[in-house]
Amino acid sequence: MDINYIQGGVTSPQGFLASGIHCGLKKSTIKKDLALIYSEVPSNAAGVFTKNKVKGAPLYITKEHLLNKKARAIIVNSGNANTCNGEDGLKKAKKMAMLQAKELNIKTDDVLVASTGVIGVPLNIDAIKDGIPLLTKELAKEGYEDASSAIMTTDTFKKQLALEFYIGDVKITLGAMAKGSGMIEPNMGTMLSFITTDLDISPELLNEALKSSVKISYNRVSVDGDTSTNDMVLILANGLAKNDPITEKDEKYETFLNALNDLNIKLSKNIAKDGEGATKLIECKISGAKTEDDAVTLGKSIVNSNLVKTAIFGSDANWGRILCSLGYAQIDFDPNKVDVYFESCAGSIKVCEHGTSIEFNESKAKEILIQDEITIKVDLFLGDGNACVWGCDLSYDYVKINGDYRS
Incomplete structure (x- = not known):
């Protein structure tokens, strides 16, 4: 259509x-x-x-x-x-x-x-x-x-x-x-x-x-x-x-x-x-979950993580925080199967394979993460459950805005 x-x-x-x-x-x-x-x-x-x-x-x-x-x-x-x-x-x-x-x-x-x-x-x-x-x-x-x-x-x-x-x-x-x-x-x-x-x-x-x-x-x-x-x-x-x-x-x-x-x-x-104090849109694409609902829960766990949000704010390819946030989402998955990518208009880079570190170009990762719209792509290799969720980074201004909201 x-x-x-x-x-x-x-x-x-x-x-x-x-x-x-x-x-x-x-x-x-x-x-x-x-x-x-x-x-x-x-x-x-x-x-x-x-x-x-x-x-x-x-x-x-x-x-x-x-x-x-x-x-x-x-x-x-x-x-x-x-x-x-x-x-x-x-x-x-x-x-x-x-x-x-x-x-x-x-x-x-x-x-x-x-x-x-x-x-x-x-x-x-x-x-x-x-x-x-x-x-x-x-x-x-x-x-x-x-x-x-x-x-x-x-x-x-x-x-x-x-x-x-x-x-x-x-x-x-x-x-x-x-x-x-x-x-x-x-x-x-x-x-x-x-x-x-x-x-x-x-x-x-x-x-x-x-x-x-x-x-x-x-x-x-x-x-x-x-x-x-x-x-x-x-x-x-x-x-x-x-x-x-x-x-x-x-x-x-x-x-x-x-x-x-x-x-x-x-x-x-x-x-x-336009989240309060946000400087970047985060799009999190989860694929290979057991169910669509599992994929939504896992994606939200990532975009809700303050550690992930601050890493994105700082353009830091700290993928370990992503696996950490998956781990406490209380959804069944195999950490040893997970692949993680960062993507933006500046390109795509794989930063984690089968749940472990791989060599990647830190300068390229920085170039990707410095953009104002970032995609975190996570492949779980478990099933057909896919979902896309959206969040934003966490900046200094979020605290400023909410610290004096009533005034």
């Missing part, structure tokens, strides 16, 4: 508008902190949420509103996670939906809510209340840029994409925006992703496609091993492309799923690349 990436974001599909404003949740008046995505017609909707037992108030409200598998709007604030605020937090998350629904003249349960920012601080609902009229007024096709800015916290760049593909002779568009920089170990940090499409698809298959796609994209990212309290991925499909409705897992469904996977994997890599 042909996938064509285009300029744009969540408003690229037909019938979607967006906006982003500063309402006063962030101290800086030049930083936007409130975003809105709106479908001009009812949409089928689905979501995937954090596995952390401590969950932000918006997740409970959004899950409740998704029971009917429908939605028309998503309101998102940054600067405050609205987490660990008890009943008060739940009331404020619900009020966000109610206030936005009233302004849009739609039902409250057609509004989904998301928050990101500091945990354990009461949410300034008055600032949001005062901001919603302007937020709604600013809705526009061009609003995807402001909306993407408004969901950022420690992110250093906006993460948004749009693509087109065809089902038969009908053009389908997917748009998305995401944020995530620290506390990233999804299982679904704080990581948010919002996807829009004009595809006509049943809510059941939309939900199944999203869960399947999240499994091989966002759930294979780790920045620091911390699973956040507010992670969510939401998708709205409003059907305005007028394709024949997708109601079964046929070729049309697979075409959509492939496009969705491509989009989400690209966003996931951007999230990993």
